[in-house]
Amino acid sequence: MDRSWVHASRITDVYENGVEEFLQSAQRNATLVNGKYYCPCNCLNVRRQSIELIREHLLCDGFLKSYRTWTWHGEVVNLSSIPQSQESNVYHEDRMEDMIDDIGEDNFKSAQVYDSLKDDSEKSLYPGCTRFMRLSAILKLFNIKARNGWTDRSFTELLELLHEMLPEGNMLLTRQEILCPMGMEYQKIHACPNDCILYRKQFETLTKCPRCGVSRFKVKDDDVDEDNMKKGPPAKVLWYLPIIPRFKRLFANVNDAKNLIWHANGRKSDGLS
Incomplete structure (x- = not known):
């Protein structure tokens, strides 16, 4: 499909005809969710809109010129033919709405949690912001925290x-609670500050690490009373995500599930391994 119209003036017939051809192509090929498609204007393919509203946005605000490969609107991409420097621009959005839809409302702890996350995935970070939603912003920040080992504080x-x-x-949260109710079960397990042990099974009732002798709880410099130590917060906590709920999340999306079992079902076997 000819895409030169993207750079034409929005008041010309060339541009208007190009918009109509694009919308028709999107309706034939793109994934429809709740009657909406991703909008490639200043919405940056983050928000889903109706066809009528997308048409209005494109005619009034223009088409996102950096959006050259129309992956969000049904175009199939052969990644092996894309230079490495361009690959990062092909899949650059989180598609948080799709992720939440894949998990499904039934898998969340409550309908209120599902509705809250759904709302956060569609809510702009601040008035006029079109690039980041509330949920995607906090998740991007949390990914940086995890990669660099930042403390919670x-x-x-x-x-x-x-x-x-x-x-x-x-709408940026000042705490991390938004990450906790994603429907995933989790367990908080006290840990030795020096990573010697986890306080579970035979170590569950201990107040000090049997290997290094460090207290299980945070201790003030002037506090020598062991009973007071037990009342304080734990010195270190491990958040454990049980494996079965994690597998359920991984296989919630049909396409992801196919990729996960490819080595067992899709790979050609030569009988040598």
């Missing part, structure tokens, strides 16, 4: 600072 301080720096009325 330092991450919370960063969230509070960013909340103050962003425009007034921004």
Whole structure:
């Protein structure tokens, strides 16, 4: 399909005809969710809109010129033919709505949690922001935290600072609770600050690590009373995600499930391995 119309003036017939051809192609090939498609105007393919609203956006605001490979609208891409420098631009959005739809409402702890996350995935980070939604923003920040080993305290301080720096009325959370109710079961297990043991099974009732002798709980410099130590918060906590719920999440999406079992069902076997 000819795409030169994208750079034409929006008041010309060339541009208007190009928009109509694009919309027809999207309706034939793109995935329809709740009667909506991703909008490639200033919405940056983050928000889903009706065809009528997409047409209005494209005619009034223009087409996203950096969106050259129409993957969100049914175009199949051969990644092996794309230069490595361009691959990162092909799949650049989180598609949080699809992820939540794949998990399904029944798999969340409550309908309220599902509705809250659904709302956060569609809510702009701040008034006028079209690139980041509330949920995608906090998840991107949390990924940086995890990769760099930030403490919870330092991450919370960063969230509070960013909340103050962003425009007034921004929706950025100043705590990490949004990550907790994703429907995933989890267990909090106390751990030795030096990573010697987990306080479970035979170590569950101990107050000090049997290997290094460090207290299980946070201790003040002037606190020598062991009973007071037990009342304090744990020095280190491991968040454990049980394997069965994790497998359920991995196989929630049909396409992801096919990729996960490819080595067993799709790979050609020569009988040598």
